[in-house]
Amino acid sequence: MMRTKLPNILLITGLGILLAGAVWFGYQVHISAKAQQEIKQDYSLSNSVTFGLFSVDQWRDRLSEVIDHQINGYSITPEQKKDMQAAVEKELRTLVAKTVAEIDKPQKTLGGKLKKMAFHTLVDSNALQAQVKPFAETIIQKVSSPASQARLKDIAASKIGQLENQTYDHTSEANAKVTNYIYQKYHVSDPIAFNKTVHTRLGVIWRNTIKNACSMLGCVLLALAFWWLMRKTVQLQTTLFVIALLFAGVLLVVGLTSPVIEVDARIQSLKFMLLGEQVIFQNQVLFFQSKSIWDIITTLLSQQKPDAITVGILILLFIVVLPLLRLLAKGIQLFVSNNKVVDYLAFEASKWDMADVMIVGMLMTYIGLNGILKSQLANLNIHNDTLTTNTVNYTSLQPGYFIFVGYVFFELVLSYILKRITPGYVSRRKKK
Amino acid sequence: MLLCVEGFFALRLYTLSTQQEQIKQDYTDINNITLGLMSVDNWKDKVADIVSHQVKHFKLTPKQKEELQVEVEQVINALINKAEALVNKPQKSLGGKIKQLAIKTFVNTDKIRAQVPEFARSIIAKVDNPKQKAQLSTLAMTKFNEAQHTGSLDSTHKANQSLTDKMYRRYHVSSSDELDHKLSTSLENIRTETYDYCFGMLGCILAVLACWWFLRKRVELHAVLFIMSLSFAFILLAVGLTASMIEVDARIKSLDFVLLGEHIHFQNQVLFYESKSILGVVEVLFKQPAADSLAVGFLILCFSILFPVTKLISTGIHLLSKRKLAENRIIKFFAFQSGKWSMADVIVIAILMTYIGLNGLLDYQLASLNIKSDELTVLTTNNTALQPGYIIFISFVLYGLILSTILKAITPYDAH
Numbered sequence: 065m066m067r068t069k070l071p072n073i074l075l076i077t078g079l080g081i082l083l084a085g086a087v088w089f090g091y092q093v094h095i096s097a098k099a100q101q102e103i104k105q106d107y108s109l110s111n112s113v114t115f116g117l118f119s120v121d122q123w124r125d126r127l128s129e130v131i132d133h134q135i136n137g138y139s140i141t142p143e144q145k146k147d148m149q150a151a152v153e154k155e156l157r158t159l160v161a162k163t164v165a166e167i168d169k170p171q172k173t174l175g176g177k178l179k180k181m182a183f184h185t186l187v188d189s190n191a192l193q194a195q196v197k198p199f200a201e202t203i204i205q206k207v208s209s210p211a212s213q214a215r216l217k218d219i220a221a222s223k224i225g226q227l228e229n230q231t232y233d234h235t236s237e238a239n240a241k242v243t244n245y246i247y248q249k250y251h252v253s254d255p256i257a258f259n260k261t262v263h264t265r266l267g268v269i270w271r272n273t274i275k276n277a278c279s280m281l282g283c284v285l286l287a288l289a290f291w292w293l294m295r296k297t298v299q300l301q302t303t304l305f306v307i308a309l310l311f312a313g314v315l316l317v318v319g320l321t322s323p324v325i326e327v328d329a330r331i332q333s334l335k336f337m338l339l340g341e342q343v344i345f346q347n348q349v350l351f352f353q354s355k356s357i358w359d360i361i362t363t364l365l366s367q368q369k370p371d372a373i374t375v376g377i378l379i380l381l382f383i384v385v386l387p388l389l390r391l392l393a394k395g396i397q398l399f400v401s402n403n404k405v406v407d408y409l410a411f412e413a414s415k416w417d418m419a420d421v422m423i424v425g426m427l428m429t430y431i432g433l434n435g436i437l438k439s440q441l442a443n444l445n446i447h448n449d450t451l452t453t454n455t456v457n458y459t460s461l462q463p464g465y466f467i468f469v470g471y472v473f474f475e476l477v478l479s480y481i482l483k484r485i486t487p488g489y490v491s492r493r494k495k496k
Numbered sequence: 497m498l499l500c501v502e503g504f505f506a507l508r509l510y511t512l513s514t515q516q517e518q519i520k521q522d523y524t525d526i527n528n529i530t531l532g533l534m535s536v537d538n539w540k541d542k543v544a545d546i547v548s549h550q551v552k553h554f555k556l557t558p559k560q561k562e563e564l565q566v567e568v569e570q571v572i573n574a575l576i577n578k579a580e581a582l583v584n585k586p587q588k589s590l591g592g593k594i595k596q597l598a599i600k601t602f603v604n605t606d607k608i609r610a611q612v613p614e615f616a617r618s619i620i621a622k623v624d625n626p627k628q629k630a631q632l633s634t635l636a637m638t639k640f641n642e643a644q645h646t647g648s649l650d651s652t653h654k655a656n657q658s659l660t661d662k663m664y665r666r667y668h669v670s671s672s673d674e675l676d677h678k679l680s681t682s683l684e685n686i687r688t689e690t691y692d693y694c695f696g697m698l699g700c701i702l703a704v705l706a707c708w709w710f711l712r713k714r715v716e717l718h719a720v721l722f723i724m725s726l727s728f729a730f731i732l733l734a735v736g737l738t739a740s741m742i743e744v745d746a747r748i749k750s751l752d753f754v755l756l757g758e759h760i761h762f763q764n765q766v767l768f769y770e771s772k773s774i775l776g777v778v779e780v781l782f783k784q785p786a787a788d789s790l791a792v793g794f795l796i797l798c799f800s801i802l803f804p805v806t807k808l809i810s811t812g813i814h815l816l817s818k819r820k821l822a823e824n825r826i827i828k829f830f831a832f833q834s835g836k837w838s839m840a841d842v843i844v845i846a847i848l849m850t851y852i853g854l855n856g857l858l859d860y861q862l863a864s865l866n867i868k869s870d871e872l873t874v875l876t877t878n879n880t881a882l883q884p885g886y887i888i889f890i891s892f893v894l895y896g897l898i899l900s901t902i903l904k905a906i907t908p909y910d911a912h
Binding site for chain 2: 113114118119120195198199202203205206207212215216218219222223226227230231232233234235238325327350351353355359360363364369371372374375378379382415416418421422424425426428429431432433434435436438439
């Protein structure tokens with residue numbers, strides 16, 4: 065009795081430590097994966113295309129900058145001066161000709177006749193026409209003087225300002241609220257600092273997640289190795305098996321609640337030339353989603369549509385409830401023999417347990433989604449003289465997926481071992 | 497008898513689902529972005545309003561007027577200076593001298609100078625007066641109308657026109673509101689009808705399973721019953737594969753802004769609409785250039801067609817043929833284990849649905865910040881929905897799993 069108890073206790077403490085390690089690392093993976101999800105969500109909110117490329121306010125600001133620049137940098141070139149002069153001259157000539165014709169009209173009144181005579185004596189209309197050129201020159205010179213140009217620019221700029229005030233949409237208010245919220249949350253004051261904070265935080269979180277996930281899987285592997293070493297000591301098998309089931313439970317829970325696939329489609333940059341100046345929109349998030357299996361189920365269940373709810377229930381049943389029940393049944397089966405329900409769950413229900421199907425399904429979804437997004441975004445990639453757009457697709461599998469894969473393989477191994485260490489059930493089946 | 501009913505329902509379901517797809521496609525065409533946001537017609541009126549508004553209400557602020565006044569005054573002053581200089585030039589001829597004298601006597605340049613601000617004001621007033629502006633706006637409008645009738649604009653206009661005309665004729669309506677109304681009512685009808693047939697099919701399946709329950713003691717009938725059940729499964733599979741399964745609908749919910757004082761509002765601009773059956777999804781994946789998408793397409797094809805068909809056939813073989821063949825490993829795998837892999841398709845579509853269709857993240861985030869997203873330009877895919885084909889396919893998979901359980905119970909051979 066003593067001889068079995070002592071190694072039992074030793075074994076339990078040893079594996080207990082490993083189990084605690086796995087739980088701790090699993091918890092860490094879960095925490096950091098959630099943190100990553102939240103940061104990315106905030107990032108995608110503040111960089112959403114709604115507040116950038118789709119916002120009239122943004123376009124207005126960018127365009128008005130270009131126009132202001134154009135107005136301020138404008139100066140009349142000699143060529144334009146010449147053209148203007150020609151135009152003014154022409155205008156003046158017709159004016160003079162008109163005036164002369166007016167006076168030359170046959171006059172009926174005495175006063176009119178006198179005026180006409182005086183005009184003809186005093187004014188030589190040819191000489192008047194000759195004067196047109198110097199007058200036009202004066203006008204142009206006056207208008208193109210620096211002071212005058214500055215004044216005209218002022219007028220134009222203020223007129224543009226008026227037009228700008230008549231162009232707006234509803235983003236500014238929403239945008240202000242969003243930025244306010246984000247800046248407060250991350251203790252930053254400008255977009256550059258925000259981007260930097262997000263970047264460094266994500267880097268740290270990513271490294272942590274990888275480290276923790278690896279440690280967790282390491283604990284599980286260590287436990288398995290332990291078991292392999294102990295495979296000859298029959299009296300310890302039950303204890304080992306129960307602890308292994310706990311490991312599987314931890315893997316399952318972490319795998320279910322950590323994000324599995326992340327979809328992130330962006331327009332990295334959109335540049336075009338307007339009036340010789342570049343207009344740039346950067347980092348426009350078109351679409352962002354990051355979900356765990358649990359999120360997928362809750363999203364489906366929270367729909368109004370009955371078909372979505374049905375699917376949600378089915379997935380919940382086959383991927384969460386059934387695997388947990390089966391783990392439980394396997395544990396119970398060791399102590400309670402010959403219970404029909406327990407036996408069925410432990411040995412026969414694998415046909416209904418779709419965790420392995422889920423792995424393949426998620427992988428297929430990931431690849432398919434990735435492929436479709438890539439080709440759709442590639443259609444948006446334009447490179448020509450006037451317009452350049454760059455799109456990126458950061459769709460990736462997340463740690464949750466790999467942990468879930470770990471669970472499925474572990475579960476396979478467990479099923480195999482269970483069949484080996486419980487010959488009773490198999491022989492019962494055979495006898496039937 | 498039941499089988500006939502089932503077949504009839506299946507056929508109806510299939511035609512209805514195709515019909516629905518067709519109507520939805522038309523509906524999308526009508527509400528498409530090219531006919532709304534991108535349509536010249538829609539913009540024409542709005543731009544016309546803007547032009548006339550801008551020209552008619554072109555107003556100079558007092559400050560601008562002041563600056564303009566200074567400008568005009570300076571030009572006039574410069575002109576007067578020039579004229580004076582000309583007059584004051586020493587004249588050689590007698591006539592010239594007399595002229596100079598006369599001008600100096602009659603014309604007082606200082607007086608004229610004093611009047612300059614008055615002149616300038618009247619010039620500006622002339623530019624700024626309402627009548628002038630009305631004239632200008634008509635002029636601008638004529639120019640604008642001329643510009644409208646250039647070739648490229650006309651051709652898009654014609655294309656749109658012919659499209660809408662065709663739609664109107666097809667549905668015997670005369671206005672877009674009427675068309676909208678008609679399409680939505682007929683869609684609603686078709687939807688309820690499809691679901692009725694869908695439930696009819698499921699009812700038949702349940703009836704079959706009930707038969708099994710009642711006849712569970714009559715061992716001699718089992719083989720016949722099982723073969724009949726297999727044909728039900730085939731019908732389910734055929735409908736599940738060909739009826740549309742998921743529809744994806746991406747739109748710009750609203751586009752609402754003020755452009756140069758003119759309120760511009762577009763709603764529900766459909767960017768993208770697709771309705772796909774499983775085979776359609778496979779087709780889409782096969783059309784992608786990347787090899788990995790091809791692989792996924794192939795896998796879905798396997799899980800949705802090859803596996804189920806082989807499964808149904810091998811269950812039949814297992815039950816009817818001799819022991820040796822029945823206990824063949826491959827036959828046994830397909831008969832008992834392959835069923836759940838068809839669920840992979842169900843899962844793929846479900847995940848796609850939650851990622852693409854239920855894309856409420858931005859709305860949710862905005863709502864949590866107390867921002868109404870109605871007036872913002874947001875991309876939504878809220879109208880993405882699962883279709884009856886999906887339900888039928890799921891029922892097929894479950895039905896198949898139940899059948900293989902039944903088979904296990906009734907088989908004379910070893911099922912393991």
